[in-house]
Amino acid sequence: MTMPGAGPRAARRGRLTVYLGAAPGVGKTYAMLDEAERRRGRGTDVVVGLVETHGRAGTAAKVGTLEVIPRREVTYRGTRLTELDVDAVIARAPEVVLVDELAHSNAPGSKHPQRWQDVHDLLDAGIDVVTTVNVQHLASLTDDVEAITGVRQQETLPDQVVRDAEQIQLVDLSPHQLRRRLAHGNVYRSEQIDASLSQYFREGNLTALREVALLWLADRVDDALTRYRVDHDIGSMWPARERIVVAVTGGEESETLVRRASRIAQRAAGSELLAVHVLATDGLPSAPPAAIAAQRSLVESLDGTFHTVLGEDVPSAVIDFARGVNATMVVVGVSRHSRWRQALLGSSSNEIARLSGAIDVHLVTHEKARTGVRVPSRFSSLSRGRRVAGWVSAVVVPALLATLFAWLDRDPDNLPSHLMIYLAGVVAVALVGGRWPALVAAVLSFVVLNWFNTEPTGQLVVDRPEDVLALAVFVVVAASVASVVDLAARRTIQAYRARAEASTLAALSRAVLSxxxxxxxxxxxxxxxxxxxxxxxxxxxxxxxxxxxxxxxxxxxxxxxxxxxxxxxxxxxxxxxxxxxxxxxxxxxxxxxxxxxxxxxxxxxxxxxxxxxxxxxxxxxxxxxxxxxxxLRTPLSAIRAAVDGLSSDVSLDLEDTAALVDTIQDSTGRLERLIDNLLDLSRLQTGSVQPVLRRASLEEVVPVAVEPWVGALDLDLPEDLPLVTTDVGLLERVVANLVSNAVRHSPAGAAVRVSASATRDSIEIRVADAGPGVPDERKQTMFAPFQRLDDRGGAGLGLGLAVADGLATAVGATVTAEDTPGGGLTMLVTVPRDGVSADGHRGGADG
The missing domain is CATH 3.30.450.40 (GAF domain)
Structure with missing residues (x-):
C-alpha cells in the first residue's frame, strides 16, 4: 500500500534523527520506540524497518502495535541471517521508518556493506529515518574507546553520517544506574552479567565513555553554533565554550605565556587552547623560524593548536582571530619595550585590551617585561665601501660645485638655478651613501650657497626674505629626497637579500623533496x-x-x-x-x-x-x-588413522589394506610437498638460493616436472625449441608448482594444457586451466605467501605460487598470470634463450 503524499515526499530528502547512546544498554532503542509512539499519536505514518530487541522483554513489548516491515532473509555459509529490506520499505513509502543499530555490517551479498548506507537510500527516497548508534561505533573515537575499555570495535561508521543528522538525541544513564540495570538482567542474559560488570561495564569505563559522548556531542553543537553565527552574520562573541587564545611573538617569554594559557584552559573541561602568531606585513624582521617551530611543538604537546596569520597591525590581527574562533579570553604578555618607548609609541598588549570588547584579556608578566628590545641598526644594510664613498662625496660634491660656479658663474641673481644643481648633487650623495651623508651634503650646500650666492656675499647672513625661503625650501626638499632615495635603496637591497634567502631555502626544499x-x-x-x-x-x-x-x-x-x-x-x-x-x-x-x-x-x-x-x-x-x-595436521591425522587401522587386531581384506596404504602414500606425498614449499620459501627469504645456470633443453625440464599429473594434461612441447639458460632443477620446481596448482583448480574431466613456444629473446611456457580463474585485483597479490585462490580449504599452505615466483626470479625467469580464453587461468613462464640475459640483451654463449 502506498500512502498519499509519497510522491511529494520523494522530491525532498528525508530527515535523519539519531539516538546516540553513551554505552550499550542505556535505552536508546526504547527511546526510539517511545518517539515512534508519540509521532503515531500525532497522526504520522510510522513503521518499524528493523528493531533489535536482544531478548529484552521491555523492548519487545514497546514495539506494540507498530507496523513491522518483514525483514530480508540471507543465507551465508549455511547460516540464515535477516537484514533490513530497503526495497520493501521504499515500496511501502511511510513517512517515518525506525532502523536500529546504524553501524551494523550487512551480510555478504547485500547491496551495501553497512546499514548506514541503506539508511542513505531511504533518506534519498524522501523517508524520514529514526535510528540508534552507540558512541563507541564512531570511527574517530575507535582508538579512544579501545584505550578506555580494551575492546576494539569492529563495526564503525564515519562521524559525518551522524553529524549530518537533523537531530541528535543523547541517551545517557549514570554508571551506577546502568550497572544496576545490568545486574537486574535488563541488558544481557544472566550468564553474561558477571563478566560484563567486571570488564566492559566497570564504573570507570562507563564514566569515561559518558564524557567522550558528551564532548563529541558538544563539538557537533559547537559546529552548528558556528554555522548559525556565519549564516546570520553575527560578529559578536557568544561565550558558549571556553576558548583561550594566546598571542605568541617568538620571543623567550612566549613559553611562559603558552604554559599559563594551558593552565587556564585546563580549569574547565572541554576548553580549547589556540596559539596565534602574527606575521606583520610592515617590513620589520619576524621571529626566528627555529623559535616559532619550538613554540609550535610546545603548543601541540599541550593539546593546543598553532595558527599563523598575516596582519598589518598585530593587535587588530590578534583580536580579529579571537573573534573569528569565538574566543572567550586572550592571553598576552607585558610589553618588552621600555617605559619611555611605551609612552611614545604605545604597546601591543594595551592595544589588544582596548580592542577586545567582550573578550577577556589576561595580561601575564614575565622576566623580559620592560627590559627593552634592541632596535636593529638600519645603517648596516649598506656596504662599508658605499658608506665611505657617501661621506667623502658629502664633502667633495658641495666643494666641487662651489669651485665650478666660482669659475663659471659668480652672479648672485642665479640662486634658483644654483639651488637646482646643488639639489641634484645632494640626490647623488643620497644614492651613494644614504640618508645621513645626504643630510650633511644638504647642510654644506646651504652654507656654500649662503656664502657665495646671497647678499651680502662672503658672510653667513641673508638679507632678502625670498633668499631665506629659497634656502629653507632647499634644505627641506634635499632632506626629503635624500630620505626617500635612501629608503628606496635600502628596500632594493632588502629585496635582493630576500630573493637570495628565498632561493636558498627553495634550493634546500627541492633537495629535501628530491x-x-x-x-x-x-x-x-x-x-x-x-x-x-x-x-x-x-x-x-x-x-x-x-x-x-x-x-x-x-x-x-x-x-x-x-x-x-x-x-x-x-x-x-x-x-x-x-x-x-x-x-x-x-x-x-x-x-x-x-x-x-x-x-x-x-x-x-x-x-x-x-x-x-x-x-x-x-x-x-x-x-x-x-x-x-x-x-600439516590433516595429512598426519590421515597417516595416523591408516597406521592404526593396519596395526589393529581387526582382520582386513586386501582391498581395505590397499586403501589404507594408498592413504598413507597420498598423505606422505602431501606432507613432502608442504615441507618442500616451506623450505623453499625459507631459502628464498634468507637469500640462500644459489642457481647454477647452464644450457638446457625444455625436454629436460617439462616432462620430468609434469610426470605426476601426466594423465590430466594436454602436453604440447615442440621438438625444435631453442636452448635456454637456466638452472634445470629450480625451473623444474617452478613448472611443477604451477601444474599442481592448475590441476587442483580445474574441473573434473578438464585437461590442463601445457605448451611452449619461442620468441626472439625467450621461451614461453604456458600452463592453462579451465578453472574459475582469478579476478584482476587478486592477480596483484596471488604471488604473496599464504594466498589461496579459493576458500575450499585445499591441501596446501598457499605457498605454491609464492615459491614458483621466487624460484623463477632466481633463475632469471618471470611468472605472470593471464586469463584463459573461454574461462580459467593461464600461468606464463618466460625463460631467457641461451645467449640472452634476463634483461633482454644478447651476450655470449655462456650462461
Missing part, C-alpha cells in the same frame, strides 16, 4: 651557500650528554669564528668562518629548522620501514602457524 635529505647533503649545501670554512651538525642523546658530530663539511681554521645555531634540544649546527650578519643568521636558523624536520622525517621513514618489516614477519609467522596447525 630525497637529498642526508645530514651530509644538508651541511654541504649550507657550507657552499654561505662560503664558510666548516659546517658541523652535532647531536646528543640527553640534555647534559656530550655533543657528537653527525656530519661535517669543510675544514675549520684555528683562527675562524664559531657560530652555534640550536635546532632543538638534541641537535645543533656549528659554523666556522666569517661572522654572520643578523639576517644571515635567520636564514641559517631556517636551514637548521628545515634540517631538523628532514632528519626527523628520515628517522620516521626508517622506523616505519623497520615496523613494516616486523609487521610482515609477524604476519608471515601468524599465517604460517595458522596454516601449519591445519594443513
Amino acid at each position: 630525497g637529498e635529505d642526508t645530514a651530509e647533503a644538508i651541511v654541504q649545501r649550507l657550507n657552499l651557500t654561505f662560503g664558510l670554512d666548516e659546517v658541523r651538525l652535532e647531536a646528543r642523546g640527553a640534555e647534559r650528554a656530550r655533543w657528537e658530530p653527525v656530519a661535517t663539511a669543510g675544514h675549520a681554521r684555528t683562527s675562524s669564528t664559531a657560530t652555534v645555531v640550536r635546532i632543538d634540544d638534541g641537535r645543533r649546527l656549528v659554523l666556522h668562518g666569517r661572522a654572520l650578519a643578523a639576517s644571515d643568521r635567520q636564514v641559517v636558523e631556517a636551514f637548521g629548522s628545515q634540517a631538523g624536520i628532514a632528519l626527523e622525517h628520515r628517522e620516521l621513514r626508517e622506523q616505519a620501514a623497520a615496523a613494516r618489516t616486523l609487521e610482515h614477519a609477524e604476519a608471515t609467522r601468524t599465517a604460517l602457524l595458522a596454516a601449519v596447525s591445519h594443513d
Whole structure:
C-alpha cells in the first residue's frame, strides 16, 4: 500500500534523527520506540524497518502495535541471517521508518556493506529515518574507546553520517544506574552479567565513555553554533565554550605565556587552547623560524593548536582571530619595550585590551617585561665601501660645485638655478651613501650657497626674505629626497637579500623533496651557500650528554669564528668562518629548522620501514602457524588413522589394506610437498638460493616436472625449441608448482594444457586451466605467501605460487598470470634463450 503524499515526499530528502547512546544498554532503542509512539499519536505514518530487541522483554513489548516491515532473509555459509529490506520499505513509502543499530555490517551479498548506507537510500527516497548508534561505533573515537575499555570495535561508521543528522538525541544513564540495570538482567542474559560488570561495564569505563559522548556531542553543537553565527552574520562573541587564545611573538617569554594559557584552559573541561602568531606585513624582521617551530611543538604537546596569520597591525590581527574562533579570553604578555618607548609609541598588549570588547584579556608578566628590545641598526644594510664613498662625496660634491660656479658663474641673481644643481648633487650623495651623508651634503650646500650666492656675499647672513625661503625650501626638499632615495635603496637591497634567502631555502626544499635529505647533503649545501670554512651538525642523546658530530663539511681554521645555531634540544649546527650578519643568521636558523624536520622525517621513514618489516614477519609467522596447525595436521591425522587401522587386531581384506596404504602414500606425498614449499620459501627469504645456470633443453625440464599429473594434461612441447639458460632443477620446481596448482583448480574431466613456444629473446611456457580463474585485483597479490585462490580449504599452505615466483626470479625467469580464453587461468613462464640475459640483451654463449 502506498500512502498519499509519497510522491511529494520523494522530491525532498528525508530527515535523519539519531539516538546516540553513551554505552550499550542505556535505552536508546526504547527511546526510539517511545518517539515512534508519540509521532503515531500525532497522526504520522510510522513503521518499524528493523528493531533489535536482544531478548529484552521491555523492548519487545514497546514495539506494540507498530507496523513491522518483514525483514530480508540471507543465507551465508549455511547460516540464515535477516537484514533490513530497503526495497520493501521504499515500496511501502511511510513517512517515518525506525532502523536500529546504524553501524551494523550487512551480510555478504547485500547491496551495501553497512546499514548506514541503506539508511542513505531511504533518506534519498524522501523517508524520514529514526535510528540508534552507540558512541563507541564512531570511527574517530575507535582508538579512544579501545584505550578506555580494551575492546576494539569492529563495526564503525564515519562521524559525518551522524553529524549530518537533523537531530541528535543523547541517551545517557549514570554508571551506577546502568550497572544496576545490568545486574537486574535488563541488558544481557544472566550468564553474561558477571563478566560484563567486571570488564566492559566497570564504573570507570562507563564514566569515561559518558564524557567522550558528551564532548563529541558538544563539538557537533559547537559546529552548528558556528554555522548559525556565519549564516546570520553575527560578529559578536557568544561565550558558549571556553576558548583561550594566546598571542605568541617568538620571543623567550612566549613559553611562559603558552604554559599559563594551558593552565587556564585546563580549569574547565572541554576548553580549547589556540596559539596565534602574527606575521606583520610592515617590513620589520619576524621571529626566528627555529623559535616559532619550538613554540609550535610546545603548543601541540599541550593539546593546543598553532595558527599563523598575516596582519598589518598585530593587535587588530590578534583580536580579529579571537573573534573569528569565538574566543572567550586572550592571553598576552607585558610589553618588552621600555617605559619611555611605551609612552611614545604605545604597546601591543594595551592595544589588544582596548580592542577586545567582550573578550577577556589576561595580561601575564614575565622576566623580559620592560627590559627593552634592541632596535636593529638600519645603517648596516649598506656596504662599508658605499658608506665611505657617501661621506667623502658629502664633502667633495658641495666643494666641487662651489669651485665650478666660482669659475663659471659668480652672479648672485642665479640662486634658483644654483639651488637646482646643488639639489641634484645632494640626490647623488643620497644614492651613494644614504640618508645621513645626504643630510650633511644638504647642510654644506646651504652654507656654500649662503656664502657665495646671497647678499651680502662672503658672510653667513641673508638679507632678502625670498633668499631665506629659497634656502629653507632647499634644505627641506634635499632632506626629503635624500630620505626617500635612501629608503628606496635600502628596500632594493632588502629585496635582493630576500630573493637570495628565498632561493636558498627553495634550493634546500627541492633537495629535501628530491630525497637529498642526508645530514651530509644538508651541511654541504649550507657550507657552499654561505662560503664558510666548516659546517658541523652535532647531536646528543640527553640534555647534559656530550655533543657528537653527525656530519661535517669543510675544514675549520684555528683562527675562524664559531657560530652555534640550536635546532632543538638534541641537535645543533656549528659554523666556522666569517661572522654572520643578523639576517644571515635567520636564514641559517631556517636551514637548521628545515634540517631538523628532514632528519626527523628520515628517522620516521626508517622506523616505519623497520615496523613494516616486523609487521610482515609477524604476519608471515601468524599465517604460517595458522596454516601449519591445519594443513600439516590433516595429512598426519590421515597417516595416523591408516597406521592404526593396519596395526589393529581387526582382520582386513586386501582391498581395505590397499586403501589404507594408498592413504598413507597420498598423505606422505602431501606432507613432502608442504615441507618442500616451506623450505623453499625459507631459502628464498634468507637469500640462500644459489642457481647454477647452464644450457638446457625444455625436454629436460617439462616432462620430468609434469610426470605426476601426466594423465590430466594436454602436453604440447615442440621438438625444435631453442636452448635456454637456466638452472634445470629450480625451473623444474617452478613448472611443477604451477601444474599442481592448475590441476587442483580445474574441473573434473578438464585437461590442463601445457605448451611452449619461442620468441626472439625467450621461451614461453604456458600452463592453462579451465578453472574459475582469478579476478584482476587478486592477480596483484596471488604471488604473496599464504594466498589461496579459493576458500575450499585445499591441501596446501598457499605457498605454491609464492615459491614458483621466487624460484623463477632466481633463475632469471618471470611468472605472470593471464586469463584463459573461454574461462580459467593461464600461468606464463618466460625463460631467457641461451645467449640472452634476463634483461633482454644478447651476450655470449655462456650462461
